[in-house]
Structures are given as structure tokens and as C-alpha cells.
Amino acid sequence: MKKIILSFFLLTSVAINAQRTCGVEEKLQKIMADPIQREIYLKGQEKFEKELEKLNNRVYRSGESIDNVNATTRIPMAFHFPSVSPSASATLKNCLRALAQNQVNSLNADYNATNADISNWASAASFYPTVSGVGSIDIQFVIATQNHPAGTGIANGTVAVTFGTNFLNGADEDPTWAGYMNVVVRNEGGILGYSPLGGYPGAGWTVVLNTWAFGSGSGCSGYVPGVPPGSVQTGINKGRTLTHELGHFFNLNHTFNGCGTNCNFTGDRVCDTPPSSVEQYGCPSPGSITSSCGTNKVLTMNYMDYTDDACMYMFTPGQMTRVQAWYNSIASEFNMTTLSNDEVVKNNFNIFPNPNNGTFTIRFNDLSDDYSVEVFDISGRIVFEDYYTQSSNLEQTISIDKPSSGVYFVNVKSGSSIITEKIIIK
Numbered sequence: 324m325k326k327i328i329l330s331f332f333l334l335t336s337v338a339i340n341a342q343r344t345c346g347v348e349e350k351l352q353k354i355m356a357d358p359i360q361r362e363i364y365l366k367g368q369e370k371f372e373k374e375l376e377k378l379n380n381r382v383y384r385s386g387e388s389i390d391n392v393n394a395t396t397r398i399p400m401a402f403h404f405p406s407v408s409p410s411a412s413a414t415l416k417n418c419l420r421a422l423a424q425n426q427v428n429s430l431n432a433d434y435n436a437t438n439a440d441i442s443n444w445a446s447a448a449s450f451y452p453t454v455s456g457v458g459s460i461d462i463q464f465v466i467a468t469q470n471h472p473a474g475t476g477i478a479n480g481t482v483a484v485t486f487g488t489n490f491l492n493g494a495d496e497d498p499t500w501a502g503y504m505n506v507v508v509r510n511e512g513g514i515l516g517y518s519p520l521g522g523y524p525g526a527g528w529t530v531v532l533n534t535w536a537f538g539s540g541s542g543c544s545g546y547v548p549g550v551p552p553g554s555v556q557t558g559i560n561k562g563r564t565l566t567h568e569l570g571h572f573f574n575l576n577h578t579f580n581g582c583g584t585n586c587n588f589t590g591d592r593v594c595d596t597p598p599s600s601v602e603q604y605g606c607p608s609p610g611s612i613t614s615s616c617g618t619n620k621v622l623t624m625n626y627m628d629y630t631d632d633a634c635m636y637m638f639t640p641g642q643m644t645r646v647q648a649w650y651n652s653i654a655s656e657f658n659m660t661t662l663s664n665d666e667v668v669k670n671n672f673n674i675f676p677n678p679n680n681g682t683f684t685i686r687f688n689d690l691s692d693d694y695s696v697e698v699f700d701i702s703g704r705i706v707f708e709d710y711y712t713q714s715s716n717l718e719q720t721i722s723i724d725k726p727s728s729g730v731y732f733v734n735v736k737s738g739s740s741i742i743t744e745k746i747i748i749k
């Protein structure tokens with residue numbers, strides 16, 4: 324009987340542990356216990372502090388938004404599924420490739436503050452007077468497709484998603500994959516994932532995610548977002564564990580990192596996040612939790628707390644300044660030859676609304692070259708064409724004369740790249 328009670332208790336514990344927990348502190352302790360990694364870490368932080376000071380001077384003295392400091396930053400990504408055999412079915416592998424892309428899409432939305440739920444901030448803001456607004460940086464995460472490491476067997480033009488890759492016997496870094504922003508998806512028990520605090524892509528460092536904390540939607544066999552094996556569904560199902568862990572990789576602390584009087588050196592070391600020393604779970608209403616550090620309210624909707632995916636939706640400008648400073652200090656470590664021109668162009672614009680009534684907008688993140696737009700119908704007949712210079716507006720509204728409903732293709736040509744997007748006219 325005692326045994327039965329004990330196993331019941333263990334099962335119950337698993338279910339309770341299914342709330343958000345992150346292993347960043349343990350990872351940092353491991354780094355600090357290794358003399359070589361410790362030295363790399365401390366040197367990196369020193370370099371970071373200089374970058375942060377430069378950015379702070381620029382942003383706060385001029386009133387410039389951190390979003391406009393750099394041109395669009397592109398990050399080549401690779402996803403690794405060590406427990407999926409290379410001989411697994413094409414269906415599973417394609418499903419996981421799609422799930423990786425879906426994860427990247429939500430990452431891009433969250434870091435650019437174009438996520439649908441960012442609108443919730445409008446009614447929450449009044450509880451948080453130190454937060455000047457929503458933070459975002461101009462960044463595009465892209466799954467790499469070119470010039471993959473020798474011996475990995477991934478052809479040019481194929482996404483950097485690996486199956487059965489050993490990743491140095493389960494280690495958290497692998498120099499084979501240096502230059503990529505690596506994400507390893509594997510079974511990690513009760514924790515959702517972890518990352519080094521300040522990561523080095525040049526050394527092949529990774530973010531590790533638990534299988535059920537990866538992606539959103541219905542998932543794939545063995546990789547169902549928000550459904551830990553043997554437990555009930557939790558609120559971890561919108562891909563935000565990667566938003567959180569990448570925050571750590573880019574040197575963000577938890578918002579509940581402690582109280583203190585000088586925000587530059589205490590707590591999460593970000594001055595516009597209200598201090599707190601207690602993590603929050605579930606889905607608290609905005610302003611409903613008073614901080615253990617004083618009278619301020621806990622910023623429970625911040626990605627660097629532990630609340631449910633559906634209830635976290637923002638970074639602050641101070642956090643994004645820190646992310647940009649870390650990026651600036653490691654930018655040269657990314658291997659940009661792993662991205663094709665096509666991806667650079669493709670990730671650089673979007674078309675909306677789609678479907679539309681024949682009038683739609685193309686919005687670019689930036690323009691590095693002149694470009695042309697052609698729209699043709701399903702029979703190949705051109706119904707619109709025009710040419711724009713690099714100095715054009717970042718948004719172009721296109722109107723097709725007397726459109727009939729159906730499928731159309733939009734060609735955007737820039738430099739040597741041509742990207743075709745499908746639109747539907749209703």
C-alpha cells in the first residue's frame with residue numbers, strides 16, 4: 324500500500340512540475356564551475372557591458388528607439404532532434420520541419436512585437452508606470468538552408484533540421500554547428516528548457532527545449548506542444564518557451580531575479596522592469612500581484628517570468644536594449660553564408676491582407692536594393708507591374724485594376740533574388 328501511495332505521489336509531482344521551470348541558473352552554475360568556460364563567460368560579460376553602455380547612451384540621450392538602432396538583424400537557426408532516427412518516416416520529419424518553422428514564426432512575432440496578443444498591453448500598461456512601452460528589436464530568425472557543415476548530409480537548399488544528431492553525446496554545445504543559433508529538442512524531464520545566460524554561437528552553444536515545450540498548434544507524434552507525457556495539458560503551448568530561453572541566450576535574466584536599490588546592478592539589471600523576487604505561474608490578471616520588493620506590481624505578462632504562454636506577451640524596451648547589446652557583442656559569430664539571398668528577401672517583407680479584394684500592401688523591414696513587383700494570375704497573365712527604388716517607402720500599396728476573384732502570384736525581384744508569394748483575391 325505504501326508503494327502505491329508513493330507512486331501516486333510521484334505521478335502527482337510530475338503533474339505539478341509541468342508548470343514552467345527553466346534551468347538557466349543550473350546551467351550558469353555549471354559554466355562557473357568550469358575554469359575555461361568561466362573565463363569565457365566573464366570576458367563576454369565585460370564586452371557586453373561596454374556595448375550596453377554605448378547603446379544606453381545612444382538610446383536614452385537621443386530618445387531613439389532601440390528598434391531603429393540597427394538594420395534588420397538576421398539570425399541563422401538550426402533545429403536538432405537527437406531522438407528522431409534519420410530513417411524515421413518522411414511524414415514525421417516533414418511534420419517536425421513544419422513545427423520548427425512554426426516555432427520560428429512565433430519567435431519573430433514575439434521579438435518584433437508583432438504578436439497578435441501584444442494589443443493586451445494597452446489595458447495593462449497603467450499598472451506599470453516604469454515600463455515606457457513594449458520592447459522590440461528589428462530581428463528576423465531564419466532556418467538556415469545553405470553551406471551546411473561538412474558531414475551532416477544536409478543538401479544546399481534544405482533547412483538545417485537534423486534527426487538523430489548526437490550533439491556530442493547529449494552535450495549543450497557542438498562546434499560542428501558553430502555559427503548557427505542552435506535549438507536542441509529532447510526529453511528533459513520536468514523542466515521546459517534551458518540556455519546559457521549569454522550564449523556563444525561561435526562555439527556551437529545551444530538552447531535546449533523539452534519536446535513538449537516546443538512549437539505550437541497540434542504538433543507531431545511525440546512532440547505535442549503543451550502535453551507532457553503522462554500529465555495534463557498545461558499552458559505551455561504557444562512556442563514561448565523558446566522566446567524565454569532565447570532571452571537568456573541574449574543575456575536576459577528572469578524578471579523575478581530579486582529586489583534591490585540600484586536597478587543597474589540588482590534584480591534582472593533592467594531598469595524598466597519592476598523588481599520582483601517571486602516567480603509567477605498561470606495567468607494572473609494585469610496588476611493583480613504586488614511585488615515582494617515593494618509596492619510595485621509584478622509584470623506577469625513579461626516573457627522572462629514563468630506565466631503561461633497565453634498570458635505572457637511582451638518584452639520591455641530596457642530588455643530589448645540588453646538583447647541588442649548582447650547581439651552586437653556576438654554578431655560576428657553567426658555564419659551568414661548559411662542564409663540564401665532568397666531567404667534574406669523573403670524574410671524581409673510581408674503581404675497583407677491576404678486574402679484581399681485586389682488592394683494589398685507589401686511591407687519591407689528594410690530596403691537594401693531597388694526592387695520590382697509583378698502580379699500575375701493563374702494563367703500567367705501579368706495584371707500588375709512596377710519598379711521601386713531603394714529610397715521608396717517601406718510600405719507599398721498595390722491595387723489591381725478590376726480584379727476577378729481567384730489565386731494570384733506576386734513576384735518580388737530584388738538584386739538576383741525573385742520571391743513568389745501566393746495571394747487570394749476574393
Ligand SMILES: [Zn+2]
Pocket residue numbers: 345346347567568571577
Ligand atoms: Zn528562464
